[in-house]
Every structure is written in structure tokens, then in C-alpha cells.
Amino acid sequence: MLPSAVPARPVTLPHFLRESAAPWPVCGIDEVGRGPWAGPVVAAAVILDPARLPKGLRDSKQLTRRRRAEIAAMLHETARIGLGVASVEEIEQLNILGASLLAMERAVAQLPVPPRHALVDGNRLPAGLPCPAEAIPGGDTLCLSVAAASVVAKVARDRMMAELAARHPGYGWETNMGYGTREHAAALDRLGLTIHHRRSFRPIRRLAAIAEEMAGTERGEAVAAGAEGPVQAEAAEEAAL
Numbered sequence: 001m002l003p004s005a006v007p008a009r010p011v012t013l014p015h016f017l018r019e020s021a022a023p024w025p026v027c028g029i030d031e032v033g034r035g036p037w038a039g040p041v042v043a044a045a046v047i048l049d050p051a052r053l054p055k056g057l058r059d060s061k062q063l064t065r066r067r068r069a070e071i072a073a074m075l076h077e078t079a080r081i082g083l084g085v086a087s088v089e090e091i092e093q094l095n096i097l098g099a100s101l102l103a104m105e106r107a108v109a110q111l112p113v114p115p116r117h118a119l120v121d122g123n124r125l126p127a128g129l130p131c132p133a134e135a136i137p138g139g140d141t142l143c144l145s146v147a148a149a150s151v152v153a154k155v156a157r158d159r160m161m162a163e164l165a166a167r168h169p170g171y172g173w174e175t176n177m178g179y180g181t182r183e184h185a186a187a188l189d190r191l192g193l194t195i196h197h198r199r200s201f202r203p204i205r206r207l208a209a210i211a212e213e214m215a216g217t218e219r220g221e222a223v224a225a226g227a228e229g230p231v232q233a234e235a236a237e238e239a240a241l
Contacts, residue, residue, distance in 0.1 A: 007118065014058055014140070014147040016050065022117040025080075028145025029107060030121040031100045032060070032153040036178030037173070037204050038197045038237050039161050043103035044153035045111050045118070047080040048145050054078065059140040059147050060154040072155040075148055082110030092200050096216075101126040102150050107149075112224055121150065183223050 019026045031043035054074040056067065063071065075081065084106025086099035094102065105128040108118065116131035120126070125135050139146035158177055165173035170191050172183040178196075180203060188197075188207055195203045 003040075012138075012141045014142055014144045016048075016053070016144050018119055018134070018143050019048070019050075019145055021186065022119075024117075025113060025115050026094075026095065026117045026119060026145060027080075027082075027108060027111060027115040028119045028139070028143055028147070028149045029104050029123075029126075030140050030149035030153055031103055031144050031152065032157050033178070034096050034100055035180075036198075037180050037184060037201055038088075038173065038194070039157070039164060040087050041046035041091060041100050041103050041181075042153050042157040042160065043084045043086075043102070044149040044156065045082040045084070045107040045115070046075065046145050046148040046152055047111065047113065047115060048148055049078050052078040053144060054148075057144055057147055058153070060150040061140075063151065065158075068151050068155050071148075071151050075152055079148060080112050081152055082107045082112075083152070084108070084110060088196055088198055091198055095200070096115040096198075097124065107153075119146050121146050153227065166195055 011237050019028075025047045027045045027047045029043060029045045031041055033039060033041040053067040054071050056063075057071055058063045060068055084103040086094075086106070090102060091099040093099075095206050101124065104120065104126045108115065108126075108129055115131050116130055118129055119139055119141035120133050120135050121132075121137075123135050123137050136142060136146065138149040141147070161173045164178075165171065171178075171187040172181065178184070185203070188204075193199070193204065193208060199205055199208050
């Protein structure tokens with residue numbers, strides 16, 4: 001007897017219930033880029049038009065790259081959008097959580113109209129939001145406006161990383177988006193670090209320490225070689241007398 005097939009897990013589709021129950025306008029907020037070894041963290045805040053919800057809108061991780069780009073284009077035509085970025089320097093200063101929350105605050109500040117309520121993906125709320133907010137773990141799979149923010153932020157950051165890849169070829173950022181892939185790790189061994197690498201992240205910190213140690217050794221050898229020159233010259237002069 002053949003074993004019965006294991007039923008596929010149902011895909012959770014986001015809905016508009018939380019938005020409908022809150023004071024309007026409601027924005028969804030999400031970020032992308034917490035885990036990569038390189039590049040900024042990017043957040044988006046999106047106020048959807050209930051009459052023009054893009055068909056197939058869902059969490060960006062459940063969409064193909066092409067479909068994300070299509071939905072992001074539709075959202076830019078139909079929704080109100082704000083983007084926020086926190087730089088590598090700010091990630092180093094604040095840590096990745098603090099930088100992510102800062103990017104969220106900046107995204108909301110860029111909305112063309114102030115929201116009266118915010119739905120935030122995750123379990124932490126940015127301190128500087130201008131309105132009441134809810135932290136919703138897995139919000140990008142539950143709320144359409146948060147799913148929209150995840151798509152907009154993902155497409156925007158992918159484009160940023162493609163631009164950085166053109167300026168720093170060899171790391172594969174146009175495809176790995178700065179994440180710690182084998183290609184990226186091999187390029188680090190071959191090419192070294194750039195200013196866009198997050199030195200507070202463990203793999204990058206380890207490589208930076210090795211590079212600094214090697215540089216220190218080279219400096220020491222250079223100093224030693226410089227000191228030997230006068231000694232050798234003095235010895236040659238004494239031998240000539």
C-alpha cells in the first residue's frame with residue numbers, strides 16, 4: 001500500500017481587516033536588509049488605496065523577483081509610499097535593530113500624508129512614530145499594507161545593491177544582495193573589504209581583524225627594514241676606514 005501524500009501547508013494570505021478597524025489613514029511598515037554582510041537597511045511605509053489593491057499582493061518572500069517588481073510598480077501608482085534608509089555607518093553605531101527602527105521612522109516621515117495609525121512588522125516599535133502603532137510579528141503575512149511595505153522595501157534595496165555591485169564588482173551583490181553566500185565569502189578572501197561591509201557583523205569583523213593583523217605585520221617589517229638601513233651604512237663606513 002502506498003503511503004498517503006503529506007498535505008501541503010496552506011499559504012497564509014494577508015488581509016485588510018486590521019487596516020479597516022483602525023483610524024484612517026493606516027500605514028504598514030516593514031524593513032529589509034537586517035541579515036546581509038553589506039549594504040544599508042531599507043524600510044518602507046505604505047498607505048494602500050482600499051479601492052485599488054494590487055492583485056496577488058503578499059509578503060515579498062512569497063513572490064518571485066519579477067512579480068515583486070510588477071507589484072512594486074503598481075503600488076507606486078496606486079498607494080502612498082515613504083522610503084527610509086539607514087546607512088552602514090548607522091548600523092555600526094546603533095546596531096542592526098536600532099538602525100532598522102530608524103529606517104522605519106524615516107520611511108513614515110517621507111509619507112505624503114501623516115498616518116493616524118501604523119502596523120509594524122515584528123515585535124518592536126520605533127520610538128519616533130507620529131501616531132499610535134501596533135507591533136505585529138509576521139505582519140507581512142497577515143496585513144496587506146505591511147505586505148506592500150515588504151515588497152516596496154525589498155525592490156528598492158535590491159536596486160541599491162545592484163548599483164553598488166556596479167561600483168564594486170566581484171562580490172555578486174547584484175544577485176546575493178549583500179547576503180553571506182559562498183560567492184560573497186570567496187570574494188572577500190580575494191578582494192578584501194569595502195566601505196559598504198558591516199564590520200560589526202561577526203564574519204566581517206573576523207576578516208577585518210585578520211586584515212588589520214596582516215597590515216600591522218607589514219608595518220612592523222617596514223619599520224625594521226628602515227632601521228637596518230642606517231646600521232648597514234654605518235658598518236660599511238667603519239669597514240672602509
